[in-house]
Amino acid sequence: SAVISQKPSRDICQRGTSLTIQCQVDSQVTMMFWYRQQPGQSLTLIATANQGSEATYESGFVIDKFPISRPNLTFSTLTVSNMSPEDSSIYLCSVVVAGGPTDTQYFGPGTRLTVL
Amino acid sequence: QKEVEQNSGPLSVPEGAIASLNCTYSDRGSQSFFWYRQYSGKSPELIMFIYSNGDKEDGRFTAQLNKASQYVSLLIRDSQPSDSATYLCAVNTGTGFQKLVFGTGTRLLVSP
Numbered sequence: 001s002a003v004i005s006q007k008p009s010r011d012i013c014q015r016g017t018s019l020t021i022q023c024q025v026d027s028q029v030t031m032m033f034w035y036r037q038q039p040g041q042s043l044t045l046i047a048t049a050n051q052g053s054e055a056t057y058e059s060g061f062v063i064d065k066f067p068i069s070r071p072n073l074t075f076s077t078l079t080v081s082n083m084s085p086e087d088s089s090i091y092l093c094s095v096v097v098a099g100g101p102t103d104t105q106y107f108g109p110g111t112r113l114t115v116l
Numbered sequence: 117q118k119e120v121e122q123n124s125g126p127l128s129v130p131e132g133a134i135a136s137l138n139c140t141y142s143d144r145g146s147q148s149f150f151w152y153r154q155y156s157g158k159s160p161e162l163i164m165f166i167y168s169n170g171d172k173e174d175g176r177f178t179a180q181l182n183k184a185s186q187y188v189s190l191l192i193r194d195s196q197p198s199d200s201a202t203y204l205c206a207v208n209t210g211t212g213f214q215k216l217v218f219g220t221g222t223r224l225l226v227s228p
Contacts, residue, residue: 033215042204043204090159102208103148105150106162107161109159110159
């Protein structure tokens with residue numbers, strides 16, 4: 001498995017501002033993802049964070065709104081830009097740990113964002 | 117469209133009973149299958165994975181996979197109130213690890 005930490009764990013922000021969420025892993029991982037989980041909903045993949053290149057965004061998500069950095073194999077950031085109340089959600093990073101009979105995906109503890 | 121479907125529930129079972137959670141998927145090329153447990157306000161926690169047809173047991177949990185019928189299930193024996201959570205089914209399509217496709221989850225309620 002992997003030990004994943006996220007900062008901040010929660011925040012309350014004003015509309016129009018931006019928040020950067022950090023994800024740190026205790027070992028080098030190739031694949032890292034960012035998800036959003038809105039209240040009462042399942043997980044929605046925002047993007048794949050690629051080390052050394054631009055993130056790969058899913059349909060409905062754009063770089064201007066959710067810029068992502070991945071400077072190395074243990075760290076990534078997700079910025080939620082120009083926030084609106086609709087961005088209130090839990091944001092989760094996850095990593096894939098290789099090895100064993102199959103690669104497995106683990107989640108960080110999440111960042112609970114409330115936009116007023 | 118690669119889809120994973122689960123009954124949203126809630127599935128209510130008495131303490132000590134067997135809880136059966138089901139998941140169907142649309143992509144026949146899917147290779148590996150995962151069950152996550154998510155407590156309210158917490159992040160998903162991996163319970164089990166399975167990639168071969170048949171049963172795989174881990175303690176009180178048994179995952180069952182039937183690729184011909186395109187379904188995967190999770191059985192929880194001797195259910196406890198602490199098992200009350202949302203259970204997410206996730207499917208990895210294709211060879212090698214790709215992004216998982218998640219179901220919407222089944223909420224399980226175990227009553228004392």
